[in-house]
Amino acid sequence: MSGLKEYFSYKKGASEQLRILYLNNNYFLQNETIEVLNALGHTVHSLPVDKGPKEMLDAILKVSVAFKPDCIMGTNHMGFDPDGKIASILNELQIPVLFWYLDDFRFILQDVRKQARPNTIIFSFEPTDLPVLKEFGFEHCFYLPTATALNPDISFKNNRYAFLNNRVCFVGNTFYEAQERWNHPTYPGLYKELALQRWNPAKQSLVSFIVQEQRQRFKSEAQLYHYAGYVAGRSTGEKRVEFLNVLDRPVVFGDAHWPETGVQAELHPPVDAHRAAPFIYNASAVNLNISSTQLHTSVNLRVFDIPLSGGFLLTDWKETLADLFDEKTELTVYRSKEEMQDKVRYYLKHETQRQILAERTAARVRKDHLLLPRIRKMLDLARPYLNA
Numbered sequence: 001m002s003g004l005k006e007y008f009s010y011k012k013g014a015s016e017q018l019r020i021l022y023l024n025n026n027y028f029l030q031n032e033t034i035e036v037l038n039a040l041g042h043t044v045h046s047l048p049v050d051k052g053p054k055e056m057l058d059a060i061l062k063v064s065v066a067f068k069p070d071c072i073m074g075t076n077h078m079g080f081d082p083d084g085k086i087a088s089i090l091n092e093l094q095i096p097v098l099f100w101y102l103d104d105f106r107f108i109l110q111d112v113r114k115q116a117r118p119n120t121i122i123f124s125f126e127p128t129d130l131p132v133l134k135e136f137g138f139e140h141c142f143y144l145p146t147a148t149a150l151n152p153d154i155s156f157k158n159n160r161y162a163f164l165n166n167r168v169c170f171v172g173n174t175f176y177e178a179q180e181r182w183n184h185p186t187y188p189g190l191y192k193e194l195a196l197q198r199w200n201p202a203k204q205s206l207v208s209f210i211v212q213e214q215r216q217r218f219k220s221e222a223q224l225y226h227y228a229g230y231v232a233g234r235s236t237g238e239k240r241v242e243f244l245n246v247l248d249r250p251v252v253f254g255d256a257h258w259p260e261t262g263v264q265a266e267l268h269p270p271v272d273a274h275r276a277a278p279f280i281y282n283a284s285a286v287n288l289n290i291s292s293t294q295l296h297t298s299v300n301l302r303v304f305d306i307p308l309s310g311g312f313l314l315t316d317w318k319e320t321l322a323d324l325f326d327e328k329t330e331l332t333v334y335r336s337k338e339e340m341q342d343k344v345r346y347y348l349k350h351e352t353q354r355q356i357l358a359e360r361t362a363a364r365v366r367k368d369h370l371l372l373p374r375i376r377k378m379l380d381l382a383r384p385y386l387n388a
Contacts, residue, residue: 004061004065005093007065008068009094012071012094012096013071013383013386014070014387015070017041017043018043018070018379018386019042019045019068019069020037020042020043020044020071020073021044021063021064021067021072022044022046022074023047023049023072023074023078023079024046024047024048024074025049025050025075027075027102028146029075029100029102029146029149030075032149032371033149033371033375034046036372036375037375039372040372040376040379045067045069047059047063049074053083053086056079056081057085057086060072060079060090061089064093064095070096070386071096071097071098072090072095073097073100074097074098074099075099075101075102076099076102082111083111083114084114084115087120091117091119095119096385096386097119097121098120098123100123100124100125101122101125101126101129102125102146104126104294105122105124105129105133106207106225106228107225107228110225110226111222112133113136113137116137116139120139121140121142121381121385122141122142123142123144123378124142125143125145125146125298125299126143126295126298127320128296128297140382142381144374144378145299145369146299146300147371147373147374148301148305148308148365148369148371149274149371150274150278150305152308152365156278156279156281156309157279157310158282158283161284164251164280164283164284164285165283165284166348167284167285167286168247168251168285168286168287168348169250169251169252169280169281169285169287169288170252170253170254171281172253172254172302173255173270174240174241174254174257174258175236175237176233176260177255178229178232179230179233179237181229182233183230184226184230187230190214190217190227191230191234193214196209196235201296202317202319206231206232206235206294207225207294210227210228210231211224231293232293236292236293236294237261239290240290241263242337244263244264245262245263245264246338246340246341247265247341249264249265249266250265250266250288251265251284252265252266252267252268253270253271253277253280254268256270273301277309278309279309281306281310282310283311285347285348285351286312286347286348286354287302287306287311287314288340288344289303289315289316291316291318295318297318297319297320298318298320299320299321299324302315303324304369307358307361307362307364307365308366310358310362312357312358313332313358313361314340314343314344315332315333315334316335317333317334324364324369325361325364329360330357330360330361331357331361332347332357
């Protein structure tokens with residue numbers, strides 16, 4: 001190890017253009033981030049995250065020896081082992097690590113403390129997670145909301161989806177597969193006991209509510225957070241069905257489990273987020289955003305993708321929207337399914353107002369919420385710590 005430590009003692013971030021080893025699991029915004037990094041002039045080596053912990057560590061070290069990165073980048077700690085061995089070795093070798101969290105970190109790292117190292121810089125889409133992450137031992141944490149990777153210079157008008165011109169549409173999944181991925185024989189019974197009707201999403205995150213209500217039912221934080229992943233998946237699917245069912249036959253594009261939910265909607269197969277969804281957003285009279293229950297104050301990609309596609313967005317209220325947009329002139333939001341229902345009816349009848357709001361929202365996204373400036377900001381924030 002001493003030989004490796006000496007080898008990797010070179011100054012990181014010495015050049016304006018960085019050498020970045022990117023751990024790629026083909027997750028949200030990962031390939032798009034790599035494209036942006038290349039566009040910014042950085043040199044990127046993409047390493048697939050498709051190996052076990054030991055093989056992954058060997059691959060990271062082998063590439064790093066040849067590539068000599070200024071830092072390692074990725075999303076949601078993907079590629080690191082749950083016991084923190086990769087994190088520990090990279091810290092000892094003084095190779096900086098940058099991760100962008102696009103999900104609640106407690107679903108990602110059931111034993112969070114094992115990943116906290118001085119060389120690790122965390123960017124979280126949820127600002128209220130920053131003090132919690134610091135309590136768990138991460139020294140360098142920053143708020144960084146998501147952003148759209150769509151090309152702002154492309155028109156997404158297409159006659160293929162003209163049937164949506166007077167319809168309300170939702171593009172999204174049931175979260176059934178996520179629910180099954182996190183499932184355990186005891187979870188459905190615990191979920192029925194949870195009494196989610198007492199949860200106020202505006203005041204408390206879903207995970208905090210679960211900790212408050214059922215912490216005593218689990219032997220460890222790791223087990224509790226695993227269960228929380230199940231709750232997030234199941235409650236999101238149920239919420240989406242509940243909200244969609246107050247509307248007059250909305251159009252839904254999503255996974256094959258929608259027919260099992262009892263939703264009263266016109267169902268279509270899933271569509272690619274970049275190749276087809278923007279054309280649907282553009283054509284639809286009203287595009288709904290019904291966020292995952294794991295989101296506390298943060299927003300998802302639809303908030304940026306729908307406006308940039310030229311579509312009209314009706315989104316559930318999240319606190320960070322106030323920092324990202326002007327609520328009075330650039331957004332149309334709802335805080336209950338009743339308010340959502342009323343606004344859908346209103347805006348289906350008022351095309352001119354829809355167009356004015358859609359244009360204002362799109363202008364804001366072009367100005368402040370494209371992926372390239374977001375990644376540039378990430379690297380600017382990280383640079384002082386690359387050779388700390």
